[in-house]
Amino acid sequence: MTGSSPEIRMGDLEPIDRRSTAAIVADRIRAAIMRGTFPPGTQLGEVELAARLGVSRGPLREAMQRLVAEGLLRSERHRGLFVRDLDAADVRDVYTARTAVERAAALLLLAEPDRGPAVARLTAAITAMEAAAAAGDAVALADADHDFHAELVAASGSPRLHRMSRTLLVETRMCLAALQQTAPPSEDLLAEHRTLRDALATGDAELMTRVLEAHMADAVNRILDVATPPALPA
Amino acid sequence: MTGSSPEIRMGDLEPIDRRSTAAIVADRIRAAIMRGTFPPGTQLGEVELAARLGVSRGPLREAMQRLVAEGLLRSERHRGLFVRDLDAADVRDVYTARTAVERAAALLLLAEPDRGPAVARLTAAITAMEAAAAAGDAVALADADHDFHAELVAASGSPRLHRMSRTLLVETRMCLAALQQTAPPSEDLLAEHRTLRDALATGDAELMTRVLEAHMADAVNRILDVATPPALPA
DNA sequence: GCCGGGCAGGTTGTCGACAATCGTACAAGC
DNA sequence: GCTTGTACGATTGTCGACAACCTGCCCGGC
Numbered sequence A, B: 001m002t003g004s005s006p007e008i009r010m011g012d013l014e015p016i017d018r019r020s021t022a023a024i025v026a027d028r029i030r031a032a033i034m035r036g037t038f039p040p041g042t043q044l045g046e047v048e049l050a051a052r053l054g055v056s057r058g059p060l061r062e063a064m065q066r067l068v069a070e071g072l073l074r075s076e077r078h079r080g081l082f083v084r085d086l087d088a089a090d091v092r093d094v095y096t097a098r099t100a101v102e103r104a105a106a107l108l109l110l111a112e113p114d115r116g117p118a119v120a121r122l123t124a125a126i127t128a129m130e131a132a133a134a135a136g137d138a139v140a141l142a143d144a145d146h147d148f149h150a151e152l153v154a155a156s157g158s159p160r161l162h163r164m165s166r167t168l169l170v171e172t173r174m175c176l177a178a179l180q181q182t183a184p185p186s187e188d189l190l191a192e193h194r195t196l197r198d199a200l201a202t203g204d205a206e207l208m209t210r211v212l213e214a215h216m217a218d219a220v221n222r223i224l225d226v227a228t229p230p231a232l233p234a
Numbered sequence C: 001g002c003c004g005g006g007c008a009g010g011t012t013g014t015c016g017a018c019a020a021t022c023g024t025a026c027a028a029g030c
Numbered sequence D: 001g002c003t004t005g006t007a008c009g010a011t012t013g014t015c016g017a018c019a020a021c022c023t024g025c026c027c028g029g030c
Helices: A023-033 A048-055 A056-071 A088-110 A117-134 A138-155 A159-180 A186-200 A205-227 B021-035 B046-053 B057-070 B089-110 B115-135 B138-155 B159-179 B187-203 B206-228
Strands: A074-075 A080-083 B073-077 B080-083
Touching: A023 A056, A023 A159, A048 A056, A056 A074, A056 B057, A074 B046, A080 A205, A088 A138, A088 A159, A088 A205, A088 B089, A117 A138, A117 A186, A138 A159, A138 A186, A159 B089, A159 B159, A186 A205, A205 B187, B021 B046, B021 B057, B021 B159, B057 B073, B073 B138, B089 B138, B089 B159, B089 B187, B089 B206, B115 B138, B115 B187, B138 B159, B138 B187, B187 B206
Parallel strands: none
Antiparallel strands: A074 A080, B073 B080
């Protein structure tokens, strides 16, 4: 029934309004930090970055302000901008905040009558995780894990939870990239994600919150155990 | 016992590194928005603001980027910056996010053995609320309410929850300022805050979460009922 | 050998000006 | 009367350059 003439369907050809340069630059730098291109502690020179991105220092500084506000960068007056390095306390804090945000998002999602699309997206993310795990691709596994949690929060329909989650997930990737996780126990990881999805599908709030909190606690232990093996060898 | 000589006590004459002007400007604008100086929908011209604050457009734009990232301002390309106006969905979303953040903060606080200082600060905030309620000062009451929740999250010791809470509390003030709440039912309000403090003092997690969620839900209803009286007059 | 002053290098912080873009008002045409 | 085209005003987006600042190193003096 949809007309093939372009002027009939005008509803979905709209957004030519490109975002501001600062927003684009911020996304680019954020992605680079997330990928590990800029390891924690790296100093980011403004002139070099501006030249590499092909913009002036003005928009670049605006983008940097956003990243500093998000907590990804640390600014020292007349010294420079540095990629924040996260210690053990930061790892715990990131996962504490993530637990709070994702728990709220999941409960919000459970209140909706039709959770079919959300469950489908989560299932897709799990499928991607399984493929990555089978292929032994740690980066793809982390990507799929990232997508799973991003979709979970996005499906809640809360703009603020979504905004918070975005920053927290980037920090999560920073933790993982910094620790160079080599052999993730993907079996437990996959099982936990499947349980989360099933709990959402069936509407079991109690199970969902319990598994979610356990999932986050497991992640913290996994990261910190790898990071500090000489702590308690007993 | 504190020496009167300035060079004796060097421990607390601390960092003179004033923050960047962009941060100062951002705080100033944020406070102005919170106070209601700039009502929602107001367009903020860069040249006028820069002239009024005595800074150039560069630092001001950097500050604006932070506020846009926080969701307090809305930026339209080549149009200008506007103070975001919050609708009913935004009010619900703000309180949803606040519930998530403050619940997590409270649970974190409950895990600490010594909650004395935190309880003391919350009690001080409640005292301020009582004084404001007795004096009929709605602004002071809102300030004290703000302080109570800010202290609650700050006492948790989580930098990320604290950062999120700061933005959310500003948005809360925007909701209240926009709706010009004239006669707040301060009795229930005070009782809820006292119960929250007591639950934290005694370590009753179940009571705390229940009262907190009820407190947030009450606030939403209070705001939306006042905002939309002609909905159901029956 | 040790300490203080001074200098150079590089970085950020700030400013003013130019160019691109958008909204609006007005006039012309159908 | 309604639509269309155009000119104007105002605002933002961007750029380059100057000034202030901090750090580290070198040198002279003790």
